[in-house]
Amino acid sequence: CGVFGVVGITDASNFVALGLHALQHRGQEAGGIVTHDPATGFNQARRMGLVRDNFTNQKVMETLPGTIGIGHVRYSTAGSKGQTAIRDVQPFFGEFSMGGAAIAHNGNLTNARALRKELIERGSIFQSSSDSECIIHLMARSMGRNIPDRMEEALRKVEGAFSIVAMTRTKLIGCRDPLGVRPLVLGQLGDGWVLSSETCALDIIGAEFIRDIAPGEMVVISDKGVQSHFPFRRAKSRFCIFEHVYFSRPDSILGDRSVYETRENIGRELAKEAPVDADLVCPVPDSGTPAAIGYSLQSGIPYAMGIIRNQYMGRTFIEPSEQIRNMGVRLKLNVNRALVRGKRIILVDDSVVRGTTSQKIKDMILDAGAAEVHFRIASPPTAWPCFYGVDTPQRDKLLAATMTEEEMRVHIGVDSLKFISLDGLYRAVGQPNGRDPASPAYCDACFSGEYPVAPSDMIEDGFQT
Ligand code: 5GP
Ligand code: SF4
Ligand code: MG
Numbered sequence: 001c002g003v004f005g006v007v008g009i010t011d012a013s014n015f016v017a018l019g020l021h022a023l024q025h026r027g028q029e030a031g032g033i034v035t036h037d038p039a040t041g042f043n044q045a046r047r048m049g050l051v052r053d054n055f056t057n058q059k060v061m062e063t064l065p066g067t068i069g070i071g072h073v074r075y076s077t078a079g080s081k082g083q084t085a086i087r088d089v090q091p092f093f094g095e096f097s098m099g100g101a102a103i104a105h106n107g108n109l110t111n112a113r114a115l116r117k118e119l120i121e122r123g124s125i126f127q128s129s130s131d132s133e134c135i136i137h138l139m140a141r142s143m144g145r146n147i148p149d150r151m152e153e154a155l156r157k158v159e160g161a162f163s164i165v166a167m168t169r170t171k172l173i174g175c176r177d178p179l180g181v182r183p184l185v186l187g188q189l190g191d192g193w194v195l196s197s198e199t200c201a202l203d204i205i206g207a208e209f210i211r212d213i214a215p216g217e218m219v220v221i222s223d224k225g226v227q228s229h230f231p232f233r234r235a236k237s238r239f240c241i242f243e244h245v246y247f248s249r250p251d252s253i254l255g256d257r258s259v260y261e262t263r264e265n266i267g268r269e270l271a272k273e274a275p276v277d278a279d280l281v282c283p284v285p286d287s288g289t290p291a292a293i294g295y296s297l298q299s300g301i302p303y304a305m306g307i308i309r310n311q312y313m314g315r316t317f318i319e320p321s322e323q324i325r326n327m328g329v330r331l332k333l334n335v336n337r338a339l340v341r342g343k344r345i346i347l348v349d350d351s352v353v354r355g356t357t358s359q360k361i362k363d364m365i366l367d368a369g370a371a372e373v374h375f376r377i378a379s380p381p382t383a384w385p386c387f388y389g390v391d392t393p394q395r396d397k398l399l400a401a402t403m404t405e406e407e408m409r410v411h412i413g414v415d416s417l418k419f420i421s422l423d424g425l426y427r428a429v430g431q432p433n434g435r436d437p438a439s440p441a442y443c444d445a446c447f448s449g450e451y452p453v454a455p456s457d458m459i460e461d462g463f464q465t
Contacts, residue, residue, distance in 0.1 A: 001026055001027045001072060001073060001074055001075050001090075001104075001105070001106040001107075001197075001389065002020060002023030002024070002025075002026035002027055002072070002073040002106060002197045002198070002201070003023075003070070003071070003072055003104040003105070003106045003163060003164065003165040003184070003195070003196070003197050004016055004019035004020055004023060004070065004071050004072075004104075004165065004194075004195065004196045004197065004201055005068075005069065005070035005071070005104070005165040005166075005167060005172050005174070005194070005195045005196075006019075006068065006069055006070075006172070006189070006192055006193065006194050006195075007067070007068045007167070007170075007171070007172035007192060007193050007221055007222070008067060008068070008190075008191050008192035008193060008223065009067055009189060009190070009192035009194075010067055011065075011067075012035050012064075012066050012067050012068055012069035013033055013035050013043075013055075013061055013064035013065070013066070013069050014061065015069075015189075015194075015205050016033050016035075016055075016069045016070065016071040017033065017051060017055035017056070017061070017071070018201075018204050018205050019071065019194070019196055019201040019202075019204065019205060020033070020051045020055065020071045020072075020073050020201075021051040021052055021055075021204070022198075022200050022201035022203070022204040022249075023073055023196070023197050023198060023200075023201050024050060024051055024052075024073055025249055026073055026075060026106070026197060026198075026247065027072075027073040027074045027075030028049075028050060028073070028075065029048065029049075029074045029075055029076060029084045030046065030047060030048045030049065030073070030074040030084050030086070030088075030089040031046070031047060031049075031050070031051050031054060031055065031071065031072060031073045031074065031089070032044070032045060032046035032047070032071060032072050032074075032089045032090050032091050032104075033045050033055060033064055033069060033070070033071040033091075034069060034070055034071070034091045034093060034102035034167065035064045035065060035066035035068060035069035036066045036068050036069070036100075036167065036168075036169050036170075037065040037066035037067075038169075039065070040065055040066075041100075042093065042100050042102065042169075043063055043064045043065065043066065044091070044093060044102070045060055045063060045064060046086060046089040046090075047060075047086075047089070048084065048086060048089070051073065067192075068167055068169075068170065068171075068172060069167070070091055070102055070103075070104050070165045070166065070167045070172070071091065071104065072089075072090035072091050072104035072105075072106075072165075074088070074089055074090060075391065076088070076391065085128075085129070087127055087128045087129075088128045088129055088130045090103070090104045090105065090130070090132060091103055091104040091166075092104075092127075092128070092130070092132060092133055092135075092136050093136075094136040094137075094139060094140060096139065096140060096147065096150065098145070098146055098147060099147070099168055099169055100168070100169070101136075101139070101147045101151070101166060101167065101168050102166060102167050103132070103135060103136065103151075103164055103165070103166040103167075104164065104165045104166070105132035105135065105162055105163075105164050106162070106163045106164075106182045106184075106197055106389060107160060107161030107162040107163055107177065107181060107182045107388060107389040108131060108160055108161055108386075108387055108388050108389040109131040109132070109134060109158045109159060109160040109161075109162065110159045110160035110161075110387050110388070110453055110454070110455045110456055110457055110458070111158065111159040111160065111456045111457060112131030112132075112134050112158070112160075112457065113131075113457040113460075114456065114457060114460070115134045115138070115157065115158065116131075116133075116134055119134065119137045119138070119141075122141075124137040124140070124141075134154075134158060135151070135154050135155065135158065135164075138153070138154030138157055138158070139151055139153075139154045142154060147166075147168045147171070147173075148168075148171065148173055148218070148220045151164075151166060151173060151175070151218075152218060152231045155175060155177075155218075155231070155232075156231065156232065159453055159454075159456065160177065160181075160387065160388060160453055160455075161177055161179070161181035161182050161240075161388035161389050161453070162175070162176070162177045162182070163175070163176050163177070163181075163182035163183060163184040163197065163213075164176075164184075165184070165195045170222055170223070171220055171221060171222045172193060172195060172220075172221040172222075173218065173219070173220050173221070174186065174195040174213050174217075174218070174219045174221070175213070175217070175218040175219070176213050176214065176215050176216065176217055177215070177216070177232075178215055178216040178232040178233065178234070178235040179215055179216075179235055179236075179237055179238040179239075179443065179452055179453065180214065180215025180216065180237045180238070180239050181238060181239065181240050181388045181389070181443055181452075182197070182240060182243075182388075182389060183197055183198060183212070183239070183243060183248065183252075183254055183255075184196070184197060184212070184213040185197075185198065185199055185202065185209060185210075185211070185212050185213065186209075186210045186211055186212070186213055186219065186226070187199075187202040187207035187208055187209050187210055188207060188208050188210050189205060189206065189207040189208070193221045193226065194207045195213070195219075195221075198248055198249060198252040198254075199251075199252045199253045200249045200251050200252045203251070209253070212255060212256075214230075215235070215237040215239075216230050216231075216232045216234060216235065217229070217230055218230070218231055236439065237441075238440070238441075238442060238443040238452040239254070239255060239441075239442050239443065240388065240389075240390070240442070240443050241425065241426075241429060241442035241443060241444045241447075242351075242379070242386070242390060242444075242446060243259075244257070244259060244262045244263070244428075244429050245263070245266065245350055245351065245378055245379045245425070246287055246350045246351060246379070247390060250263060250289075250290055257429065257430060260290050262428055262429055262430075263290030263291050263294065263378065263428075264290050264291070264293055264294035264297070265294060265427070265428035265429075266290075266291045266294060266378045266379075266420060266424075266425060266428040267290065267291035267292060267293060267294020267295035267296070267297075267298065267348060267378065268294040268295070268297065268298040268428075269294075269420055269424040269425070269427055269428050270291065270294070270295055270348070270376050270377075270378065270418070270420045270424070271294070271295045271298035271299040271376075272298060272424075273418070273420060273421060273424050274376055274416075274418035274420075275299060276346060276374045276376075276416055277344070278301055278343075278344040278345060278346045278372065278374055279301070279302075279343040279344045279345070280301065280302055280303075280304045280306060280339070280340070280343050280344075280345050280346065281295050281296040281299065281301050281302065281303050281304070281346045281348060282303075282304055282305065282306030282307060282340075282345055282346065282347055282348070283303075283305075283307070283347075283348050283349075284307060284333070284347060284348065284349035284350075284357070284361060285305070285307060285308070285309040285333070286309060287349065287350040287351075288347075288348040288349040288350050288378065291348050291350065291376075291378035292348035295346065295348055295376060301346065304336075304339055305336060305339070306335065306336050306339055306340045306345055306347070306365065307333050307334065307335055307336065307347075307361065307364075307365070308333070308334050308335075308336050309332060309333055310331065310332055310333075310334070313331055313332035329356065329357050329360040329361065330360060330364075333360075333361065333364070334364070335364045335365050335367070335368040336368075337368040337369070340365055340368050340369065340370045341368060341369035341370070342369060342370075342371055343370055343371055344370070344371050344372040344374070345365060345370045345371075345372065345373055345374070346374045346376055347361065347362075347365070347373060347374065347375050347376070348375075348376045348377075348378065349361075349375065349376075349377055349378065350377070350378045350379060351377060351378070351379045351382055352375075352377055352381070352382065352399055352400065352408070352412075352419075353382050353392060353393065353398060353399070354393065354397055354398070354399060355399040355408065355411060355412055358375060358412045358414075359411075359412050359413065362375075362412055362413050362414050363413075372415045373414045373415055374414065374415055374416045374417075374418075375409075375412065375414050375416070375417045375418070376418055377417070377418070377419040377420065378420055379419065379420060379425065379447065380419050380420060380421060380422045380425060380444075380447040381399075381400030381405065381408075381419050381447065382398055382399075382400050382446050382447065383395075383398060383400040383401045383446070383447065383449065384398070384401070384445055384446050384447070384448070384449045384451075384465075385398070385446065386445065386446045387445075387451070387453075387455040387458060388443065388445075388453070390446070392446055395463075399411065405417060405418075405419065422434075422435050422444060422447055422448060423435050425444075425447075426440075426441070426442070429441075429442065449465060450465075451465055
């Protein structure tokens with residue numbers, strides 16, 4: 001998901017809408033905006049679908065006055081299966097004795113089911129099926145004297161990944177979980193302040209990047225400025241390494257690192273680790289593009305657009321049903337036939353999850369007359385599900401969970417298949433010695449199976465790490 005918020009900016013909702021539009025790659029199922037204006041109180045709009053289809057409408061935007069606002073773009077994760085219902089669309093809102101508050105959450109809480117059960121037994125009335133709603137109910141039960149105190153108390157009870165943007169009538173609040181699994185940055189626009197999942201959404205509104213919110217940090221922003229504190233037990237940060245590989249936009253800066261440069265580095269590492277004699281390096285667009293450029297630069301094999309993407313389709317994996325996902329590849333990608341005929345092609349993609357994408361692309365490219373197809377993947381084999389906010393399927397659906405690399409090669413049907421090593425990936429994200437097994441610098445659970453936060457709800461279900 002993507003989260004965004006502003007305070008101290010006239011027509012806040014228009015800026016929130018633009019920010020969410022720049023974060024649309026983080027979730028395309030639905031979006032919502034909450035604002036506050038002294039004359040109208042809290043204003044809320046939640047809609048299914050894209051930001052540009054909902055929050056450009058004059059009638060909708062007129063209902064969202066105020067100089068403070070937050071928003072969310074949704075992509076349903078491990079916890080919530082199936083079609084998104086409008087009641088699951090964030091921001092969530094709660095009315096407390098000291099006033100209202102809205103919160104928008106990116107990440108996934110790993111103890112939400114246990115918390116929810118307990119809260120329901122004690123009388124909480126849940127409105128949605130979302131893990132994030134627990135936070136509102138925990139806040140309602142807190143005895144804290146103000147909303148930031150209540151939020152702090154609530155967040156000390158949840159486990160897992162959270163980057164949160166929240167608001168009261170006058171305050172914008174940002175918080176990251178102690179491991180800082182998901183990104184969150186602070187920006188400034190004139191006298192106003194901005195919180196955003198990624199820096200690309202600061203750029204769109206012309207805001208200046210100030211700094212990352214630190215893992216475990218909570219900031220409370222009001223007309224008195226930015227107050228920062230660290231309410232949780234300090235821990236070593238474990239940022240999601242997959243944000244660098246795939247999830248974030250290449251024009252964003254994550255923890256002082258350009259995502260584009262990292263992806264190009266990954267391609268260079270791949271070319272060193274898994275060279276092959278071929279005529280062209282082609283990306284699976286768009287997610288494989290920077291890595292393909294890196295592979296080409298390192299290997300000296302020319303880069304070319306062997307596959308053309310229809311820009312009007314969303315990300316395939318965000319479509320929740322398998323049927324649509326299967327069709328999706330063909331609807332979104334097409335082979336540049338004249339270019340690939342008779343050629344030995346190196347195809348670079350970011351990841352293999354179920355293997356559906358790779359298989360269809362291989363079919364299309366062989367059908368167009370390619371002489372050889374060599375897959376190079378910009379992440380290690382995805383063998384474990386993510387419980388921290390990325391929608392990887394159950395373990396048995398992950399190709400790498402049940403097959404060796406050679407079995408995957410045969411299954412996909414290509415001449416060769418190589419994944420970057422975990423050490424190579426760490427080198428590409430700026431760890432020259434690779435992954436330190438005693439204390440890894442990132443979360444890499446979907447590749448290593450080492451979960452930095454025990455997925456307690458899943459373990460109760462019999463999941464074995
Ligand atoms: P597959 O077709 O192997 O299931 O999915 C791989 C494709 O989905 C890749 O092209 C990749 O761009 C995209 N993808 C990237 N990240 C994810 C993810 O977290 N979950 C899923 N399901 N697909 C992803
Ligand atoms: Fe990121 Fe993978 Fe960790 Fe999930 S399991 S937070 S996708 S590195
Ligand atoms: Mg892709």
